[in-house]
Each structure stands twice: as C-alpha cells, then as structure tokens.
Amino acid sequence: MSTVQSVDGTASPEDIKLGLENAAGRLEEIIASNQRLQEEFEAHEWRDLDTLADIRQRLAEALDTLHTTIDKVGKALEVREAYQANHMVGDKESLGRN
Amino acid sequence: MELFTLCLAIAYMVTGKFNRDTAIAAYQHGQEPPGLAKARMRHERRGGHYNESGRPVGPGSTRLLLSTWWSAACQKAADRQHDKLRRWRAWYAEQAPQRDEQWRAKQRAKLQRRQRRLQRFEHARGLISSIPERVRERQAWAENERRDRDREQAIEQVHRDAQQLRDHEQRSRDEQTTGPSLEDIVQDVFGRLERGEYELMSLDVWDDLPPDAKARIRAKAAERGARLSDLWTGGYLRASWPQKPQKPVPGINKSESETAESSAEEPESASATTQQSARSDTAAAETSSSQASGTNATTDTEGVNVYQQAAQKLTKEADEIEQYNRAFQELADAMEAVGWGAEAHGPLADLRTTFEQVTAQYRELAEQMRHQGDQVNDAYDQAPWAPDRRVLVGA
Numbered sequence: 001m002s003t004v005q006s007v008d009g010t011a012s013p014e015d016i017k018l019g020l021e022n023a024a025g026r027l028e029e030i031i032a033s034n035q036r037l038q039e040e041f042e043a044h045e046w047r048d049l050d051t052l053a054d055i056r057q058r059l060a061e062a063l064d065t066l067h068t069t070i071d072k073v074g075k076a077l078e079v080r081e082a083y084q085a086n087h088m089v090g091d092k093e094s095l096g097r098n
Numbered sequence: 099m100e101l102f103t104l105c106l107a108i109a110y111m112v113t114g115k116f117n118r119d120t121a122i123a124a125y126q127h128g129q130e131p132p133g134l135a136k137a138r139m140r141h142e143r144r145g146g147h148y149n150e151s152g153r154p155v156g157p158g159s160t161r162l163l164l165s166t167w168w169s170a171a172c173q174k175a176a177d178r179q180h181d182k183l184r185r186w187r188a189w190y191a192e193q194a195p196q197r198d199e200q201w202r203a204k205q206r207a208k209l210q211r212r213q214r215r216l217q218r219f220e221h222a223r224g225l226i227s228s229i230p231e232r233v234r235e236r237q238a239w240a241e242n243e244r245r246d247r248d249r250e251q252a253i254e255q256v257h258r259d260a261q262q263l264r265d266h267e268q269r270s271r272d273e274q275t276t277g278p279s280l281e282d283i284v285q286d287v288f289g290r291l292e293r294g295e296y297e298l299m300s301l302d303v304w305d306d307l308p309p310d311a312k313a314r315i316r317a318k319a320a321e322r323g324a325r326l327s328d329l330w331t332g333g334y335l336r337a338s339w340p341q342k343p344q345k346p347v348p349g350i351n352k353s354e355s356e357t358a359e360s361s362a363e364e365p366e367s368a369s370a371t372t373q374q375s376a377r378s379d380t381a382a383a384e385t386s387s388s389q390a391s392g393t394n395a396t397t398d399t400e401g402v403n404v405y406q407q408a409a410q411k412l413t414k415e416a417d418e419i420e421q422y423n424r425a426f427q428e429l430a431d432a433m434e435a436v437g438w439g440a441e442a443h444g445p446l447a448d449l450r451t452t453f454e455q456v457t458a459q460y461r462e463l464a465e466q467m468r469h470q471g472d473q474v475n476d477a478y479d480q481a482p483w484a485p486d487r488r489v490l491v492g493a
Contacts, residue, residue: 011432019429026422030415037411044404045487051463055456062452065445072442 013080017073024066031059110164130169131224137165172223179216186212283307284314291319405471412464416457423453 011019038052083089092098130138137158146156154162190205197205220226287307304312402410430446478484 011436016429016433016436016438019432023422023426023429030419030422033415037408037415041408044408051459055459058452058456062449065449069442069446076438076442 013073013077017070017077020066020070020073024063024070027059027063027066031056031063034059107164110161131172133224134165134169137162169223172225176216176220176223176225179219183209183212183216280308280311280314283311284318287311288315288318291315292322403471403475405467409464409468409471412460412467416460416464419453419457419460423450423457426453
C-alpha cells in the first residue's frame, strides 16, 4: 500500500522514487506495445498509421519528463543525505529557502 | 471533308448532348459530364491509350477528344454565366437601396429566372446532378436502419449480460457449496505468492478472494516477513519477500499479459473466475464447462475480424493509459501533498493532458479502423464476388 495511501501526505521519498520507477517501467511497456501494434498492423499492409508513431513520440517525451523527475527526486535524496550528515541545521525555511 | 466533319459534329451533338434525360440518367458521380464519361469508357474498352502529351489515340479517341472539348466548353459557359450572375447580384445589391419596391421585385424575379436557366443549362449538360441529393437520402435511410439495428443489439446485449450475471451467480453459489474450502484457497494463493507466480498479482484476482482468505494470506505473509503492497499503478498486488532472489522479467510479463488477455477476452467478472479457476481442479472444470455452455462469450471473440480486433486492442490500450494516468496523477498529488516543489510534481501534472490526448488519439484511431473496416465490409456485402484487395487496387 505504498503510494496509494500516500495522498494524505505520508509518502516517503523512497516510495515516491519506487512509484516513479514503476511508472517509467509501465510507460516503457505501453510504448513497446504501441510499437508492437504498429508492426502488427503494418503486417496487414495497413497504411496511414502515422497517428501511432505520433502517439509513440508523445509517450517517449512523457518518458523523458518522467526520467527527469526521477533524477530530480534522486537529487532530493542527496539533500536528505546532507541533512543526515549535518545536524546543526533546522528546517528548509531556516536555511532561507521556501 | 469539311462538310462531313460538320455533319458528324451535328449528329454527335444531336444524338447525345442535348438529350437531357439520357444525360441525367447516365450521370452517376458528379465527377464529369456523362457524355465525356461514356466516351472515356468506350475509348478504354476498345483499347485506346494516350500519347506523351496526354492526347487520346487509338479507337474512340476522336469521340473522346470532341467530348472533352465539348464538356470544357460547357463548363466554361456555365462559369461565365455564374460570373455574370454574380456581377448582376452585386449590381442589384448596390442599386437596391436607392430603388422602389416594384423595381426590386422585378429584378429579383429576373435574377431567379436567370439562376433557374443556368441550373437547367448545367443539369442538361451533366455539369450538376440531382444524384448527390439522392445519395444523401439513401444514406439517411441506411443511417436509420443502422440505428434501429444498434438499438436491437443493445437490447440483446443487455439480455446477454443479465444471463451472464445469472450464470456467474449460479457458479459462485455452486462454488460455495461444492467448491474448495477456505484453507485450500489460502494455501493455494499463498503458495503461488511464495513461489513468485503472483509476484505481480492482478487485483481483480485479489478482490475476488473471500475477505477471510485475504486476512489469512496477509497474516501468513507477515509471519514470513513479506510485505504485500498494492502497486501505485492500481491494478496489481506485489509481494516483497525478504532476501528473495530477483524474479526474471519474463515471468512478470507473463503473468501480466495473461491477466490482460483474459480481461480483454471476457467480461471482468468472468476474468476473475478464470484466474480463480487455477486454484483447484474442480473449479477449473466448472469454469470451463460453464464457458462452453455460455456460447456468447466464445462466439463473440471468434467471430470478430482483424480490424475489429485491432480496434479492440487500441481501445484496451486507451483504457490502460487512462488507468495509468489516474494512478500517475495520484502520484503527482501525493508528491504535492508531502511538499515536493512544483519543479518536481508540476511536469507530472502536465503529463495529464498528454495522456488524455493520447487516449483520445487511440480511441479515435480505433473508431477510424472500425469505420474503415465497416466501409469496405459493407461494400463487399453489396458485392461478395469482388476479389481481394491486391487485385482491386494493386499491391
């Protein structure tokens, strides 16, 4: 029940990272199945299947976005490491950030 | 010679060109005047061809050439008249405000007469046709029939669904009385989870288990130190075992694709029972026998064509992306809820539109496929003797 419950604000960074990685994996599957469908349809000698390629393109862009976010979450985990290594630090606001 | 040519031209015009009924009756598609179409057909049938400059040569070429010139001349005349009419209308619009009502009525009548005359001219030479109206009417009739048929099918579908529901209830009652005991179910499902067969377990299967069994399985898993978690993608249950070797990917794909296939082929309730049926031999026997008796489910999947299957696949894909999008947005919301910055969750929320558009594209494509398949199928209905596509349109 990792991230389904987490909408109430209890999701840990690991949960989120896991969730995002799962999402990326699933999206890759979706893209692969799009490719499979196109190959299947082309085997039937169908034409004008540009929409499928277009969809694949958009999904690939979405995947890129997702990977960027995963990287960002990874960077955030580095912030946690910094917190863990440095104990004379308060909350984010006390660092002059918000 | 000149006299002969003149006679020929006059005979040609008199026998066909001014015969309005023939022209209208022969005119079918609104593409070109019927006389020209006829000449072209004769030219082609008699083996005529075209030289490099596009001039027809061979038998029937003179007729085709004359016919082309004639129809071009008619078209030009009609265009000229249209132009004249347009200028006349502009002139009328300019003059009308300054003139009295009597003048305006007279000019309007003139314009209308002129318009009618032009229409008669065009109609007689096959430049316009009343055929499109007839086509529209025929299409409207066909549409009405199709709607009637759809309604009948919908009613039939409702009956079928009700029957399936009754069958399903009957089956579950039978299972309760003669089916496997709770302990068997718990053992079986837990065994599968432990062996990794259900590393990604469809929640359909999970939800279908009796509540007692779910609690027992969770308890058993906790005893062994395993964590059962709903993946955020919503559709699956994952069991994480302590120090469990990584399952090879094909296994995961297999279980997932099995679930997907079964849910595509059968209604949801039936898919759950199919999965359940693996639990015990008796249940499996029952399910398969009931499937054999429930003819609708099987004939539906066997009877569909390639294009219908393709459309179904696309629709399924769209459904999956929709579900994915929902779960995805939950994740984005979760990130926002715990205070991640907009730079992280913002792009994810923006993907909602992308996924929605992709879903819409899939659905539209599925609809197009269905439509195109239906079109060609309808055409074959009218002419079942027509050969394959290769013959008709080439490779």
